[in-house]
Amino acid sequence: MADPEGLIRLGLHDLHVELGGKMVPFAGYEMPVQYAEGVLREHLHTRSAAGLFDVSHMGQVILRPKGSIEDLKRAFEALMPVDVLGLAEGRQRYGLFTNDQGGILDDLMFTNRGDHLYVVVNAACKAADIAHMTAAMPGVEVQPVTDRALLALQGPGAQAALEGLVPGVAAMRFMDHRIFGGIWVSRSGYTGEDGFEVSVPQAEAESFARRLLAQPGVAPIGLGARDSLRLEAGLCLYGHDIDTTTSPVEANLTWAIPKARRAGGVREGGFPGAARILRELAEGPARLRVGLRPEGRAPMREGVELFTDDGTPAGRVTSGGFGPSVNAPVAMGYVARSHATIGTILQGELRGKRHPVTVADLPFHPTSYKR
Amino acid sequence: MKYTKDHEWLRVEGDLVVVGITEHAATQLGDVVFVELPEPETQVAEGDEVCVIESVKAASDILAPVDGEIVAVNQKLVDNPALVNEDPLGEGWFFKMKVDDLSVLDDFMDEDEYQDLIG
Incomplete structure (x- = not known):
């Protein structure tokens, strides 16, 4: 320790x-x-x-515009492939900072509070996120809430x-x-x-x-x-399931990318890494984050390598453990797109032996949000 | 009862040695969700990794405390790994070994020495 x-x-x-x-x-x-x-x-x-x-x-952060809230929304939207302009006052949304290569710098929640935005970012990325926002949005006061x-x-x-x-x-x-x-x-x-x-x-x-x-x-x-x-719940943990090498499309987070920011949309592109992300949206990514259900009771944790039946490398587990509500081991990981179909059976290597693991739908446990 | 520095307990039962993990170890591991047991009638050497134990937190190995032969394993743990947490010194035993000479156990810690180790 x-x-x-x-x-x-x-x-x-x-x-x-x-x-x-x-x-x-x-x-x-x-x-x-x-x-x-x-x-x-x-x-x-x-x-x-x-x-x-x-x-x-x-990290709790307040973003306050030096000009209008619309200027702030536009500046913030330029950092992420999501819809900031359309977020109504009193509403929160999931966002992703991307880098020029289309990788994910952090995932976050942001809220429209009328004349400013309130943002919650991951602890490990807090300092980098604040520096990123400060550098990228000169017309915005970035105020960490301490x-x-x-x-x-x-x-x-x-x-x-x-x-x-x-x-x-x-x-x-x-x-x-x-x-x-x-x-x-x-x-x-x-x-x-x-x-x-x-x-x-x-x-x-x-x-x-x-x-x-x-x-x-x-x-x-x-x-x-x-x-x-x-x-x-099938939710990503930054630094494990998503990082600077994974794109939002590979991470199966395309639900967060609205039509307006996609090819042919009214605000197409205009975010870091748009070339890769729009290409992957059109052509499909090389690999995809999927749910994984190991057979039996042995958990497959982060780092477990996945193979096809004939021994071809197929991917890797990015987080996994025992799901108490599912009462079975559950995991997530990236697999080549050709193996990403629900029901595909792969082999996960645990202590030198290969064990069957099935590509599964996420979430493992039904969500109960009050919509 | 004797204890190893790896937080296993050893209890003599007739001419066999029963092996489990201590309450301290079970608490440290957290809820055990999976146990992989060795095949009975396996010859093992001291320090061999003979069982795998997975808790909600991590995987750990159970080592053979002495040279000998595994003669019985606690199959109940396969279906109910929580026994390791619920009754680590009783129902949560892992395996029974046959050893050449029970006097090898003399080298291990007694209860007081073990309490000093974890205290």
Whole structure:
């Protein structure tokens, strides 16, 4: 285990320790990987009741235009193959920063808050993202938000629990964003469940978290279960399932690329890496991110190599583990497009032996967003 | 009961040695979701990787603590790997070995020495 020295301790550190959290280094922060219940029970609890996650390590950023919000939207849209201009006030959307080669620099959530945008990026990419946005958008003030905690409340019990503290959230639907005094609420998350991400001023964060934990059914959940929950939901983990070498098309994230930005669209291209991304949209990518269901109970984790029956290399697992709700091992990975059809059986190499693994539909566990 | 530095426990049962992992090891591993057992009647040498154990977090190996022959394995773990967490010192045993001379166990830690190791 890495030396915890030099790691950043976030505001809720003492609360995590008090709750029995096992603190580990993650992206330069000291974060709870699990509590006393353990990953399996925490995962299942989130799917059946409500899980509270501290995700304060993620980067919250405010983008404020020096001119009009339209200028800001246009500048931000020039960094991503997604639709920023069409995002209505009070709505959130998934985005991807791409590089000139069409690879993914980071994935993120962004929200139209009327006269500015609110962005949440991955912890490990935070500094690079801020530098990228600052350099690429000279007409925009890029303001990192450093005095707020970010909590996620996820699961079928999330709405009732949060409504008790923040009346009004029950009326929100998936990807809505609302400001309740100092509390910023998005109806979104990273588990496949209905739920919320709540940005709270640091000074109030601990009492807010304690009041949430006092609501019926709410339990603290660590990063371990966050990973198995997002894996079952088929959601990408940056640095594993997507990175600077994978394009959004290869990553099977084309749902995020609207018609307007594609060939023949009203705002065709105009984002970094457009040549590759538009070509892959037209011709199909060489490889594709797919779901993978190993036969039996042995998990296939990141790095497992995939082969066809005749031994030809076919791809590689980018994240995998045991899916507690599926009650079986689940994985994601990249395979050559000719092997990407659902139902294709490949062989994954585990400890020198090859085991059957089936290309499967994502998500592994049905999502329950409140649309 | 004897203990290895790899957090395995060894219990003599007649002329056999029963091998499992300690409660400390089970807690550290987290929920066990898969166990791959060796074939019975396998000759093994000390330090051989004889079982694979996968938890929600990672894969680990169970090593043969001494030279000998695997004579029985706990098939229950295949269908119910959670036994390793629920009852690591009892129902969660992994395999039984036949060894030439039970006195090889004298070299391993006793309960107090093991508690010192993990304490």
